[in-house]
Amino acid sequence: MKRLWQASLMILLLAATACEHKDLCVDHREHAHRYHIHVLPEYRMEWEEYNKYGFEWKQQWPDHYLDYESLRPGKPEGLRVVNSNKRGNSNTHNISADGGVVTLYEGLNDVLFYNNDTEYIVFSRGENTATTRASTRTRTRATYNGSRYANDGEETITPPDILYANYFADFEVEKVLEPHEVEVTLHPLVFTYKVRYEFAEGQEYVAMARGALSGMARSVLISTGETSAEGATLLYDCEVTDFGVRALVNSFGIPAYPNDNYPSRAEQPRHALNLEVMLRNGSMINFDFDVTDQVQAQPHGGVIVVDGIVIEPSQGTSGSGAFDVEVNDWGEYEDIPLPL
Numbered sequence: 001m002k003r004l005w006q007a008s009l010m011i012l013l014l015a016a017t018a019c020e021h022k023d024l025c026v027d028h029r030e031h032a033h034r035y036h037i038h039v040l041p042e043y044r045m046e047w048e049e050y051n052k053y054g055f056e057w058k059q060q061w062p063d064h065y066l067d068y069e070s071l072r073p074g075k076p077e078g079l080r081v082v083n084s085n086k087r088g089n090s091n092t093h094n095i096s097a098d099g100g101v102v103t104l105y106e107g108l109n110d111v112l113f114y115n116n117d118t119e120y121i122v123f124s125r126g127e128n129t130a131t132t133r134a135s136t137r138t139r140t141r142a143t144y145n146g147s148r149y150a151n152d153g154e155e156t157i158t159p160p161d162i163l164y165a166n167y168f169a170d171f172e173v174e175k176v177l178e179p180h181e182v183e184v185t186l187h188p189l190v191f192t193y194k195v196r197y198e199f200a201e202g203q204e205y206v207a208m209a210r211g212a213l214s215g216m217a218r219s220v221l222i223s224t225g226e227t228s229a230e231g232a233t234l235l236y237d238c239e240v241t242d243f244g245v246r247a248l249v250n251s252f253g254i255p256a257y258p259n260d261n262y263p264s265r266a267e268q269p270r271h272a273l274n275l276e277v278m279l280r281n282g283s284m285i286n287f288d289f290d291v292t293d294q295v296q297a298q299p300h301g302g303v304i305v306v307d308g309i310v311i312e313p314s315q316g317t318s319g320s321g322a323f324d325v326e327v328n329d330w331g332e333y334e335d336i337p338l339p340l
Helices: 002-030 293-296 314-318
Strands: 036-043 080-086 090-096 098-105 108-115 121-124 133-136 140-141 155-157 164-172 180-188 189-201 206-217 219-221 230-235 244-251 272-279 283-290 304-311 333-336
Touching: 036 080, 080 098, 090 098, 108 180, 140 230, 189 206, 189 272, 206 244, 206 293, 230 244, 272 304, 293 304
Parallel strands: 036 180, 155 230, 189 304
Antiparallel strands: 036 098, 080 090, 080 108, 108 164, 121 133, 133 219, 140 155, 140 333, 164 180, 189 244, 206 230, 206 272, 272 283
C-alpha cells in the first residue's frame, strides 16, 4: 500500500510539473527577442509656416474675430506606420495617436509615419514607401466656371484634411527583448489660409457665399514635404459675417515648394480668389480677385484679404426678396471618387 501511495504521489508531481512547463512554453513567444520599437509621437500643431518670404502672424496677429491659437489643428485620432525593406517587403501598422509598438524587418527599414484619420485625402504609393503621395478628391460645382485670373486647365478639388507626417530612411533596429523607445516628431503637410472678403457696401444683401482659390498644389510628397508642380483650384464654403464673408481653407500650399529654385522660377502660377454670393432676393453674383502676391508671400498658409467689395442696392433689392436658401439654383458640389 505504501508503494502504491508513493507511485500516486509521483504521478501527481509529474502532472503538476508538466502543466507548469506548458505555461512557460506559451509565455515564451510573447517575450521573445524581436525587431520592434515603441513609437512615441509628438505633433507640431501649426496652421501656417513662417519663412523668410512670408509674414510672422504669430507676433503680429490682427483682430480678425479668431485668435491665432484657435486655428491650430488638433491631435489626430490615430497613427499609421508603414515600413519597407530593400527586398520590397512592406508592412502597415495602425496604432494609437499616442504611440504604440510596431515590428520592423531585420536590417534597414524605410519607415513612413502619418495620421490615419483623414476623410478627403487620397494616398498613392509609387515604387517604394518614400514615393507615397497625398492628394485629394476631384470636386466640381455647377456654378463655378473659373476665374479670369486663374491658370488655364486647372482641376477643381476638395480641400484636404489636416495631415501630419515624418519619414525615416535606412532606419535599423536591434533584435531586443523589450522594444526601444523612438521619438517621432510629426510635421504638418496641410496648412490653413484664413480668407477675408471685406465689403464696402451691400453686405446686408448676402444670404450665402462660396469661394475658390486657384494655383494651389495638387499633391504633396509625404517623405519630404515637397508639393507637386501641378496646380489645382480649391472649392470651399464660406461664412457670412458682419464685415462680409470669411473662410478657413486647407491646402498643401503652393506648387513645387519648397525647393532650391523658389522663388526664382521663371514661371510661377497665378493665384486667383473667387467669391460667389447668393443674395436674399435669389440673385447670384461672382467676384474675382488676383491674390498672387499675397499667396506667393505665404506659401504654407496665412491670411488673405480682399476688400472694397460692393453690391449695389439695385442688385440687392430687385426681385421678390423671398429667397429660400434651399433652392436648387445655388448648385451642389459633386465629389468624384478616385481609384485607390
